[in-house]
Amino acid sequence: MSDPRDTPDPDCVITGRDAIVIVPLADLCRSPDGPRDRQLLFGAPVTILNDEDAWFLVRSQQDGYCGYLRGTATGPAEPATHRITSRTTHAYSAPDIKSPDLTCLSFGARLRATSETATFVETRWGFVPRQHLHRADVMASDPAAVAALFDGTPYLWGGNSGNGIDCSGLIQAACLACGIHCPGDSDQQERDLGETLPPDAGLRRNDLLFWKGHVALVTGDDTLIHANAGHMAVVFEGITDAIARIERQGDGQVTSRKRLPSLPPA
Structure with missing residues (x-):
């Protein structure tokens, strides 16, 4: 089927x-x-x-x-020239931070510029601070650094934004920002992303850990980041602690470990 x-x-x-x-x-x-x-x-x-x-x-x-x-x-349809690279930002009615804000935009949103100043990029949806966006074709090179932007973001089932995000949404945001094709759901990500590691392999930054219905991103020695319903937020957590907690709450053991492709520096 x-x-x-x-x-x-x-x-x-x-x-x-x-x-x-x-x-x-x-x-x-x-x-x-x-x-x-x-x-x-x-x-x-x-x-x-x-x-x-x-x-x-x-x-x-x-x-x-x-x-x-x-x-x-x-x-x-219209081609984008820029994308938002802060967790969230505002589009203003004028190139002035004291002007009325028109909308709130999330990391990864794509915009087409109509003009630019030293401090703002104008779009037909409003003026966006230059500090909060990059050219659309400029990719990041460290998924873990992208994921860290979402630290503290509320957990939201099916969420994909800086206002609310789930485990697979966090991984997708981090991967797409680095030019890595990434499906939307954790089972698809486990199937399609990266190279499978043996159970006893050492973990390094940007490796992925999968459980049934869950995924987390390794950020360093015995540390991962994930959006999870246990904390109802994106959090950093010890790998050993997370594995034990997830098993203790009845969600099973790690089902696979995957390694994302190495990326050149941005």
Whole structure:
């Protein structure tokens, strides 16, 4: 049986129109008005597969994930020039931090600049501080450093933003920022990401630990970072402590250890 996250029912597909997300954050749902599976950020490119109703069936172009978005959350496709690199930021009505803020944008949101000053990048959605974004084609090189930006972020099932994120959303944000293709859910990530390590292999920064339904990123000697419901937040935790706690709470043992590809310095 095909996975509807990757391959929707062919009878539902009637078009293939490119678009982008035009709201700060959009829930990608399992069905119209159904539960949230993931979220898409401002500027995320999507392919609209069916737009007959208020809810559009779409495929996310960043990872192939399929689901339903409200049609009002999408707009005409346009190439991005910049992406947000702070956990969150604001778009202002003028190039002035005392001007009214128009919206809040999350790490990874993609924007197209219409003009630039020494301190702000202007977009049709507002003025964004230059300190909070980079050119869209500039990649980070350390997933663990990206994940650390989310330290303290509230846990949110299916979340993908600096306002709320889950375990697989954190790994995806960290990997995509470094140019590593990354699926949206932890079971897909365990299947597709990196090289499998033997159980007795030593761990290093940016290795991944998987449990059934959970994933964490190694940051250093006996330390990992993960979004988890035990703390209801993104936290750093000792690897030994985390493994013992997760098993103690009934969620089993580590199912695999994976090593991400080495990246050149940014």
